[in-house]
Amino acid sequence: MLAIALSAEALRARRAVRQVADRRLSYPCRVSLTDAELGEEVVLVHYEHQRADTPYRSSHAIYVRQGEETYDAVEAVPDQLRRRMLSLRAFDDRGMIVGADLVDGRAVEGAIATLLADPRAAYLHAHFAKFGCYAARIERA
Numbered sequence: 001m002l003a004i005a006l007s008a009e010a011l012r013a014r015r016a017v018r019q020v021a022d023r024r025l026s027y028p029c030r031v032s033l034t035d036a037e038l039g040e041e042v043v044l045v046h047y048e049h050q051r052a053d054t055p056y057r058s059s060h061a062i063y064v065r066q067g068e069e070t071y072d073a074v075e076a077v078p079d080q081l082r083r084r085m086l087s088l089r090a091f092d093d094r095g096m097i098v099g100a101d102l103v104d105g106r107a108v109e110g111a112i113a114t115l116l117a118d119p120r121a122a123y124l125h126a127h128f129a130k131f132g133c134y135a136a137r138i139e140r141a
Contacts, residue, residue, distance in 0.1 A: 005066075011043065014045065014046075015045070015046040016043055016044060016045040016046065017043070017044050018041060018042075018043055018044075019041070019042055019043070019044055019063075020039060020041055020042075021036040021037060021038055021039060021040045021041075022038065022039075023038075024038060025083055025084075027040070027042050027063050028063055028084075028128065028133070028135065029042065029063055029064055029065045029080075030047070030062035030063060030064060030133075030134065030135070031064050031065065031068040031070055031071070032065065032068035032069060033078040033080045033081065033135070033136060034065075034068070034078070034079075034080055035080055035083075036063065036065055040065065041065075041066070042063045042064065042065050043063070043064050043065075044061050044062070044063055045061065045062060045063075045064060046059060046060075046061060047059060047060065047061070047062045047134060049062075049134040049137070050091075050125065051095075052091070052096075053095070054095040054096055056091065056096060056097055057095070058134075060127075060132055060133055060134050061133055062134055063133075071136075074141050075141055077105070077109065078136075080135075081105045081108060081126060081135060081136065082105040082106050082108070083105060084105050084128050084129070084130070084135075085102065085103070085104055085105065085128075085129040085130065086102070086103050086104075086105050086108060086111075086126050086127065086128065086129055086135065087102055087126070087127040087128075087129045087132075088100060088101045088102075088103060088108075088111055088112065088115055088124050088125070088126055088138075089124065089125045089127070090115040090116070090118060090120075090121040090123075090124050091121070091123055091124070091125065092120045092121065092122050093122040098118055098120045098121055099115050099118055099121060100115075101114070101115060102129060108126075112124060112138055116138075116140055122139075123137055123138065123139045124137070124138040124139075125137055125138075126138060
């Protein structure tokens with residue numbers, strides 16, 4: 001069942017809450033990498049984005065909107081990421097961190113290229129720097 005359709009009690013049992021977007025650019029949908037519009041309903045859920053069996057195993061809150069399709073573009077940065085300060089973290093194939101950077105989303109390609117130039121880096125995670133929410137996984141094309 002879609003989280004958006006669950007009752008408040010069922011959401012609470014899943015560590016989730018329903019909210020209504022009341023500020024622009026404050027409710028980033030993790031699924032589509034777009035921002036909720038004012039008045040739009042979203043669900044804030046707990047999400048384990050780094051499942052590696054290392055000290056870097058990690059989870060955080062993310063927003064999701066009903067009916068969204070998963071963002072899956074190649075060599076394209078969504079506007080949602082461009083509008084924010086980002087924390088980028090590079091991980092090796094075992095899930096250990098091998099690099100990191102803090103970057104304005106308008107200049108993210110250079111930081112991505114630098115971090116992925118490290119042969120140890122298997123993938124990157126992008127987080128919104130202010131609130132720390134997980135934003136996206138970035139891999140080599």
